[in-house]
Amino acid sequence: MARSKEFEINVVLDKAMDLFWRQGYEKTSIQELVQGMGIHRRSLYDTFGDKHQLFMDVLNRYTSTLNSNITNRIHRSNSAKEAIRQLFEMIVSCEENQPLFNGKCGR
Template sequence: MARTREFDIDQAVDRAMDLFWRRGYAETSLQDLLKELSIGSGSFYAAFGSKEQLYIRSLERYASLQGGDLEKILEEETEIRTAVRKVVSILVEADLTDPTRGCLVVNAATQCADQPAAADRVSTAIRQVESLLAGALERAQARGELSPGKDPRELARFLTTFIQGIRVAGRARMGREFMEDALSAALRALD
């Protein structure tokens, strides 16, 4: 008779995500994961398959949470500039509070580019941000907030790249003034 799983998979993924986020993929050993999740290796392999597969699930969880937060802000705010400013300001504050943590997607892009599954998950997460921004920009254009000559998809790609760059600048501890100046310049692209 098979044993019943004695731990919550979603909680385990969240805890693993936090560990990968704090330490990085390469610096997180299987032993670190077993200790963090309080499970044995047999349970680990049965539930997750491998460290890499758990890392991918952690990236998916992170992207889902971040995407949900982004979508909520973009839908709640009635003005696109206010929405973009709010999104970036939240990220800047997070980076100023804890610059060593950064963004798990950016961390994965820089630390795991040689791992096809991780690189694929990073691309998917970035495309998700682009898609959410493009939708918000299209709605803003329909409301008359963006000139008809602006291309919402092009602007979404620029803002997506800007957001990833601002996360890197946060890890580099560029400081509030640098970040706010960069944000002001990025918002001018919407004029």
């Protein structure tokens, strides 16, 4: 009987994202991913297949989250002008609080 996962996928993807952003894909080892994500090596391979697929899943999560944030801001706006202002404010806020492309903007 297969065991259920003892971790939340999005939580471990976010942890992997932070590692990839800080160190880059090539410099991030499987051991660092396992330690940083707080999961067993076997769980990494069972869930994501390999490092490349994990990276692709991280990219998909990042783009999905960022796109959702952008879409929500546009839909909450009353006009095109306000939507553009909202998007610029998001970019400025992200850059002030953390670099735009560090994996956290849009979350």
